[in-house]
Amino acid sequence: MDDRAKRIVETAVALAERDGYQAVRLRDVAATAQVALGTVYKRFASKEEILIAALEQESEKLVAKIGKKPVPGDNSRERVRFVFTALTKGLLRRPNLAKALVRSLASGDPNITERVASFHALITALVMAAIRGEAPADEAVWGGEVDERERTIASILQNVWFASFVGWAGGLHDGPQLLDDVDKTAALLLAA
Amino acid sequence: MDDRAKRIVETAVALAERDGYQAVRLRDVAATAQVALGTVYKRFASKEEILIAALEQESEKLVAKIGKKPVPGDNSRERVRFVFTALTKGLLRRPNLAKALVRSLASGDPNITERVASFHALITALVMAAIRGEAPADEAVWGGEVDERERTIASILQNVWFASFVGWAGGLHDGPQLLDDVDKTAALLLAA
DNA sequence: GGGCAAAATAGAACACGTTTCACTTCTTTA
DNA sequence: TAAAGAAGTGAAACGTGTTCTATTTTGCCC
Numbered sequence: 258m259d260d261r262a263k264r265i266v267e268t269a270v271a272l273a274e275r276d277g278y279q280a281v282r283l284r285d286v287a288a289t290a291q292v293a294l295g296t297v298y299k300r301f302a303s304k305e306e307i308l309i310a311a312l313e314q315e316s317e318k319l320v321a322k323i324g325k326k327p328v329p330g331d332n333s334r335e336r337v338r339f340v341f342t343a344l345t346k347g348l349l350r351r352p353n354l355a356k357a358l359v360r361s362l363a364s365g366d367p368n369i370t371e372r373v374a375s376f377h378a379l380i381t382a383l384v385m386a387a388i389r390g391e392a393p394a395d396e397a398v399w400g401g402e403v404d405e406r407e408r409t410i411a412s413i414l415q416n417v418w419f420a421s422f423v424g425w426a427g428g429l430h431d432g433p434q435l436l437d438d439v440d441k442t443a444a445l446l447l448a449a
Numbered sequence: 450m451d452d453r454a455k456r457i458v459e460t461a462v463a464l465a466e467r468d469g470y471q472a473v474r475l476r477d478v479a480a481t482a483q484v485a486l487g488t489v490y491k492r493f494a495s496k497e498e499i500l501i502a503a504l505e506q507e508s509e510k511l512v513a514k515i516g517k518k519p520v521p522g523d524n525s526r527e528r529v530r531f532v533f534t535a536l537t538k539g540l541l542r543r544p545n546l547a548k549a550l551v552r553s554l555a556s557g558d559p560n561i562t563e564r565v566a567s568f569h570a571l572i573t574a575l576v577m578a579a580i581r582g583e584a585p586a587d588e589a590v591w592g593g594e595v596d597e598r599e600r601t602i603a604s605i606l607q608n609v610w611f612a613s614f615v616g617w618a619g620g621l622h623d624g625p626q627l628l629d630d631v632d633k634t635a636a637l638l639l640a641a
Numbered sequence: 642g643g644g645c646a647a648a649a650t651a652g653a654a655c656a657c658g659t660t661t662c663a664c665t666t667c668t669t670t671a
Numbered sequence: 672t673a674a675a676g677a678a679g680t681g682a683a684a685c686g687t688g689t690t691c692t693a694t695t696t697t698g699c700c701c
Contacts, residue, residue, distance in 0.1 A: 261649090283688065293650040295691090304688065356557055363555035365548055365618040373619055413634050416612035417605055423615070426557040427565055442605050445638055453679090474657065485680040487661090496658065 258310075262300045264290040266314060269307045270354060278357040281308070302368060308361035309372045315358065316376060319347040320383055328387045333447040334440075336387040341418055341439045344380070348422075349432045356426040363423055377415065384411040388447065410446045417442045450502075454492045456482040458506060461499045462546060470549035473500070494560060500553035501564045507550065508568060511539045512575055520579045525639040526632075528579040533610055533631045536572070540614075541624045548618045555615055569607065576603040580639065602638045609634045 258266070268290040272281045283304060287294045301307045323343045330336035348355040362373060388407050421438040424430055450458070460482040464473045475496060479486045493499045515535045522528035540547040554565060580599050613630040616622055 279687095282686090293652095294689090295651085296649055298689070299648075360555075360557050363552075363557075363615050363619075365552050365555075365615065365620075367620045370620040373616075374621055377616075377621070409633050410637070412630070413605075413609055413637070416630065417608045419615075420608035420612040423555050423557065423611075424565075424569075427555075428557075428559045428562040429566055429569070438604070438608065441601050445602070445605070471657095475659085476657075485682095486659090487681085488679055490659070491678075 259300075261290070261292050261296060262310075265292060265297055265300060266307060266310050270311045270315070273308070273311070273357040274351045274354040277353040278308075278360055280353075281357065303366070305361050305364055305366045305369055306372075308357060309369045311354075312358040312362060312376060313372065315348075315354075316379060319344060320379055322347075324383060324386070327391060330387075330390075333388045333390070334443045336390055337384060337414060337443045337447065338436075338440050340383055340387040341414070342436060344383075345418075345422075345432065345436055355422075359422055359426045362419075380415050380418075381408070381411050384414055413446060414439060414442055451492075453482070453484050453488060454502075457484060457489055457492060458499060458502050462503050462507070465500070465503070465549040466543045466546040469545040470500075470552050472545075473549065495558070497553050497556055497558045497561055498564075500549060501561045503546075504550040504554060504568060505564065507540075507546075508571060511536060512571055514539075516575060516578070519583060522579075522582075525580045525582070526635045528582055529576060529606060529635045529639060530628075530632050532575055532579040533606070534628060536575075537610075537614075537624065537628055537631075547614075551614055551618045554611075572607050572610075573600070573603050576606055605638060606631060606634055 265286060268286045269281050272285060281304065283297055284294060287297050301310065323340060328336040328339055330339050362376065385407055388411060418439045421435045425432065425435045457478060460478045461473050464477060473496065475489055476486060479489050493502065515532060520528040520531055522531050554568065577595070577599055580603060610631045613627045617624065617627045
């Protein structure tokens with residue numbers, strides 16, 4: 258990502274953080290990033306793509322922070338809770354931004370399918386590492402055999418988290434409730 | 450819902466069914482429904498609200514059909530699979546419409562929160578009835594005590610279904626995969 | 642340093658959701 | 672049945688995402 262693209266994404270993040278999705282007006286983004294509107298569209302095909310780029314950037318930061326050390330906790334459930342708590346708190350710290358990002362994630366725009374899949378894979382890897390009690394980075398190391406059951410559980414947890422996140426973004430419930438949904442799921446799926 | 454409102458929703462459904470969300474242009478909706486644009490906005494606050502009304506209408510039809518008789522199946526898991534299969538197939542029969550509706554459902558628009566919650570409650574009731582093996586309509590009869598564990602499981606299943614549905618709408622995977630996600634979850638959560 | 646292709650720019654223009662307004666047509670009620 | 676208010680209408684206008692165009696600037700090669 259070149260300099261201009263970075264400025265564009267950072268501006269979008271700043272605007273979303275302050276006033277949410279609708280405040281990310283591309284004319285404002287362009288002006289603030291000191292770039293012409295045409296340049297914005299040379300780099301990104303749409304507003305959604307800018308926000309997905311922002312999601313990538315933010316989630317990578319978050320995952321990097323979480324995944325640096327082995328996940329703390331004596332058993333799968335505790336480690337899973339730790340990971341989702343960290344993710345959720347990291348995002349809810351800037352609620353307007355989080356809502357804007359989840360909106361793009363759930364937009365169903367076919368042009369961002371691969372990016373959405375990457376995000377999905379990123380979280381799944383994190384959760385699987387938590388279940389096993391390894392540092393996520395290690396995952397690159399052990400080459401092959403993934404436990405199918407573990408993958409399924411990780412995927413379920415992620416789906417519950419995502420659905421609950423969307424519910425939170427839509428005002429259905431609050432942050433603690435969101436975490437509670439995931440934790441209850443973990444309680445049922447993971448032996449202590 | 451008066452006559453005009455019905456025509457508006459039906460037109461929106463027809464347009465979404467043919468060509469998806471972006472094809473539901475409100476000027477076209479108004480023209481086809483033989484109504485002025487101002488009248489559309491007298492009945493519905495936004496495009497999202499029209500589509501949520503459509504979702505309510507369609508899901509009620511679907512649930513009415515599914516919930517008429519006791520759900521077939523010898524155990525919880527089979528009954529749950531039956532219910533989600535029926536729901537999913539009913540929706541995927543008109544994929545463009547389904548994508549448009551799920552988009553509204555996941556839009557995060559705070560003005561439709563209650564409607565989204567109602568939809569959620571509707572599905573939860575259906576799933577809980579399937580877990581127990583009762584006709585959903587009976588639920589009104591037995592007054593009180595809901596098993597907390599059953600409610601949690603129903604909620605998880607619904608969340609997985611929803612998340613997977615959003616994934617399908619975004620091109621992440623296909624219909625059978627969607628059902629498989631839910632079924633695998635049911636396998637882990639429900640004793641046969 | 643001059644020329645050239647690629648990139649950037651300013652700004653107009655278009656599409657569509659949404660709002661507004663002036664006017665007409667119903668419906669109610671006294 | 673006439674008056675009043677509610678509802679509907681057609682059309683214009685506005686905001687913002689997106690596209691397009693003509694012009695300028697930049698980076699590079701000879």
